Amino acid sequence: MADETRFYEIEPSRENYWRAIILFGRNVASYKFALAKALYDMRHHPNELIRMDELAPVFAKHIADHLIKCDKQATSSKSRFLDLCRAFNKGEITEATLSEQTVRLGFQNVIDAFHNVHGNEVPTRFFVDERNEKSGIRLTDDFFSLSENPTIHDLNIETEARWRLVETAWDLNVSRHVVQISHDDTNKLLHTVTAENRRVTITSSRDALNGYQKGRCFYCFRNITVDSQSFDLADVDHFFPYKLRFCAVNKPINGVANLVLACKECNRGTYGKFDRIPKLHLVDRLHRRNEYLIKSHHPLRETLMLQTGISEPDRRSFLQSAYNCSKTTIISDWAPSACGSAVF
Numbered sequence: 069m070a071d072e073t074r075f076y077e078i079e080p081s082r083e084n085y086w087r088a089i090i091l092f093g094r095n096v097a098s099y100k101f102a103l104a105k106a107l108y109d110m111r112h113h114p115n116e117l118i119r120m121d122e123l124a125p126v127f128a129k130h131i132a133d134h135l136i137k138c139d140k141q142a143t144s145s146k147s148r149f150l151d152l153c154r155a156f157n158k159g160e161i162t163e164a165t166l167s168e169q170t171v172r173l174g175f176q177n178v179i180d181a182f183h184n185v186h187g188n189e190v191p192t193r194f195f196v197d198e199r200n201e202k203s204g205i206r207l208t209d210d211f212f213s214l215s216e217n218p219t220i221h222d223l224n225i226e227t228e229a230r231w232r233l234v235e236t237a238w239d240l241n242v243s244r245h246v247v248q249i250s251h252d253d254t255n256k257l258l259h260t261v262t263a264e265n266r267r268v269t270i271t272s273s274r275d276a277l278n279g280y281q282k283g284r285c286f287y288c289f290r291n292i293t294v295d296s297q298s299f300d301l302a303d304v305d306h307f308f309p310y311k312l313r314f315c316a317v318n319k320p321i322n323g324v325a326n327l328v329l330a331c332k333e334c335n336r337g338t339y340g341k342f343d344r345i346p347k348l349h350l351v352d353r354l355h356r357r358n359e360y361l362i363k364s365h366h367p368l369r370e371t372l373m374l375q376t377g378i379s380e381p382d383r384r385s386f387l388q389s390a391y392n393c394s395k396t397t398i399i400s401d402w403a404p405s406a407c408g409s410a411v412f
């Protein structure tokens with residue numbers, strides 16, 4: 069199994085192809101996220117064919133809304149389409165003009181590139197490009213099946229979280245400042261600090277991490293969710309207990325590299341983990357999960373590399389040394405009973 073495609077080959081499902089599209093690969097603009105969110109909004113569309121003039125206002129609205137939060141929505145500095153969205157936000161052009169111009173300028177590359185991950189197209193298509201024949205895109209049965217799955221809401225939340233991470237990284241990277249992501253334990257939010265030492269809140273750590281675990285508990289693979297109203301809302305857990313944070317050589321085992329999402333049973337249930345050390349095979353699993361974060365590029369890649377090592381072997385031995393050190397401090401270790409097959 070190739071390293072690059074392992075994420076979806078290990079459990080080839082529509083949800084995981086969708087997640088691969090959103091989480092992995094390099095982006096030069098945020099249009100893929102806007103398209104994913106527009107498709108979510110239009111999932112009850114009565115026809116399979118969505119005309120570009122129907123898609124344009126929904127797509128452009130997402131971009132315009134994000135420009136208000138973060139003015140950097142592409143790596144290149146000039147974009148006529150983004151300027152139009154900015155003009156719309158200032159009330160200088162109408163929604164109708166924005167939509168019309170979005171049909172002309174807003175979809176360059178994004179329709180073609182949407183299904184590409186690591187240079188290849190994923191095997192499942194969620195729409196087919198029929199712009200030449202029908203002035204639109206045709207939603208596929210795979211899209212409709214995906215949209216009927218309850219996880220579609222989590223997928224949409226994950227898209228928003230990924231978008232926030234990417235745009236924040238672009239925004240702060242202008243002065244070649246390396247964007248490091250930190251976690252706030254109190255409110256379960258990811259944040260970063262600008263070159264001027266200003267703290268910026270980015271997104272919920274649950275929303276940002278759920279996709280890399282395919283919506284499953286890190287330990288037992290039970291289904292979890294990021295829906296705050298649900299009983300199955302994920303707990304954010306420190307893999308190595310918090311009190312061990314200075315165990316690893318020179319670097320604390322803290323931050324995103326040590327954060328996983330767990331079900332309540334594993335984290336604090338009758339047979340839960342609490343302050344014990346997960347068994348060694350779970351350290352391997354954490355390493356694999358962290359490599360998924362690395363492959364999703366900006367800005368988690370930089371964060372993980374700074375915290376745990378530049379090369380893959382370095383990162384592996386960092387976790388191993390943290391484990392060895394932990395064992396000298398805490399004697400009892402812990403493993404869950406599996407509640408599902410190993411999918412990551």
Ligand SMILES: [Zn+2]
Pocket residue numbers: 285286287288289290330331332333334335404
């Ligand atoms: Zn669990």
